[in-house]
Amino acid sequence: MNSITLIVNGVPCEAHDVRPHTTLLNWLRDQGLTGSKEGCAEGECGACAVLVARPAEDGGTRLESVNACLVMLAALNGGEVVTAEGLGSPGNLHPVQRELAVRGGSQCGYCTPGFVVSMAAEYYREDRRASDFDIHALSGNLCRCTGYRPIVDAALALGGPAQEDPFARRREQPAPAPQPTHLQTPDGEFHRPTTLAEAVDLLAANSGAVLLAGGTDWGVDVNLRHSRAAVTIALDGLPELRTLNWADDHLEIGAGLTLSEIERRLAGRVPLLAEWLPLFASRLIRNSATLGGNLGTASPIGDSPPVLLALDARVVLASNAGEREVPLSDYFTGYRRTVRRGDELIRAVRIPLPLAPITGFYKIAKRRFDDISSVAVGIALELDGEVVRSVRIGLGGVAATPIRAYATEEALTGQPWTERTVREAARVLRGEGTPLDDHRASAAYRAAMLEQALLKFYFEKTGQEVTV
Ligand SMILES: Cc1cc2nc3c(=O)[nH]c(=O)nc-3n(C[C@H](O)[C@H](O)[C@H](O)COP(=O)(O)OP(=O)(O)OC[C@H]3O[C@@H](n4cnc5c(N)ncnc54)[C@H](O)[C@@H]3O)c2cc1C
Ligand code: FES
Ligand code: FES
Known part of the structure; x- marks a missing residue:
């Protein structure tokens, strides 16, 4: 059947005949939820933004905005999504929708659902004071006709959510746990293991499989270059890649943490990372992109290597034979080539302490x-x-x-x-x-x-x- 389940706008749904390269955006639109738009299909415009429910550090849920055009549906098995339609309706506008409407923040409306979603993510940020709105939350959303002044006015006019606000209350409950997923489809296999041991066994059996982390590179390849993988292994369900530990002589950052999580959890304690992270793409992208993915592309213009080289970082590679550590300065061997073997994944990055x-x-x-x-x-x-x-x-x-x-x-x-x-x-x-x-x-x-x-x-x- 190749089915997965997910909750969309509070309604449990089952998706059948799921293929490894079907994006969340395409699936949502096929279900008639056409609020989220496709502007670019490469993470640049934010017209496709949706909220996903993710675990917060306090055990509750964080509602984070992501580009639905870059999220593979299969990697959302058991997940929870909110679209602009789920936030409010014409007769019952969400505060964000109301402010955009009354302040003239929408003309053709193509970008509006995406702005609504990015604004809502910031509106529900748990450590936001009612008088604060981080305008950079909108940095991944483009508008071609309204101009940004009324949109910014709408954002700055927002207060805080009311106590009975259902999304504010949703934050108090745990986020859904990643569901193990194994799909065998005519378009290829898709696996979402939930332990590192299972992941490295799968990788050993399928050397060269595409590893899917945030999908902000892979999603672009799928959409614009029509890349297809015989085997995809999603890494977002692996707790071993989601740790952040301070040891006496090093800091270890899990390769599967999103850049937003790293920013939040380090809270400025590594000044070079704190300087770098806000300059990486947009909030929408940073909510999905990972350090493992940035090193995994081995791009000569990736932003993390210059920073991590300055910090003398080491890459922790894992396979079913165990782990090895490689200095990042020895990691790259040629254009988009590295010492990482086909049966290895990047588990973490280690930064020696004390910091310069x-x-x-x-x-x-x-x-x-x-x-x-x-x-x-x-x-x-x-x-x-x-x-x-x-x-x-x-x-x-x-x-x-x-x-x-x-x-x-x-x-x-x-x-x-x-x-x-x-x-x-x-x-x-x-x-x-x-x-x-x-x-x-x-x-x-x-x-x-x-x-x-x-x-x-x-x-x-x-x-x-x-x-x-
Ligand atoms: C709009 C936009 C703006 C961007 N801006 C920037 C920018 O400012 N700076 C920048 O450097 N990049 C930028 N990027 C590129 C991209 O966001 C980053 O490279 C990101 O870090 C990729 O992480 P990911 O988790 O999304 O990787 P994915 O797309 O999931 O994977 C990318 C590659 O890495 C491999 N991979 C993933 N995880 C691992 C792992 N743990 N071990 C081994 N291999 C792995 C995958 O197999 C794949 O080949 C941008 C992309 C977009 C779409
Ligand atoms: S369609 Fe442009 S960011 Fe997704
Ligand atoms: S209102 Fe037309 S693109 Fe923003």
């Missing part, structure tokens, strides 16, 4: 938010008085893989931390890697941005006036 005291992240992209990097630079520095004791610099976007800027690190180590040293080292940094000309940036621009990043780091951290 002075850190910075520079993402050079066409837009400040919600854009992919042309160049990214992560820097972690330790001084001994006025002398550089150690420095690590991770670079993205300037070679076939993310790289460490070893020559620049050498030019700085043991030298006085002065403008003169830094200017000389910045010229060395300019020559690191083998940047290419492409549609994002020219090679010359990328090299210039490397130099600027180190200078910016110096002037920011010393508080000195920039000299030219």
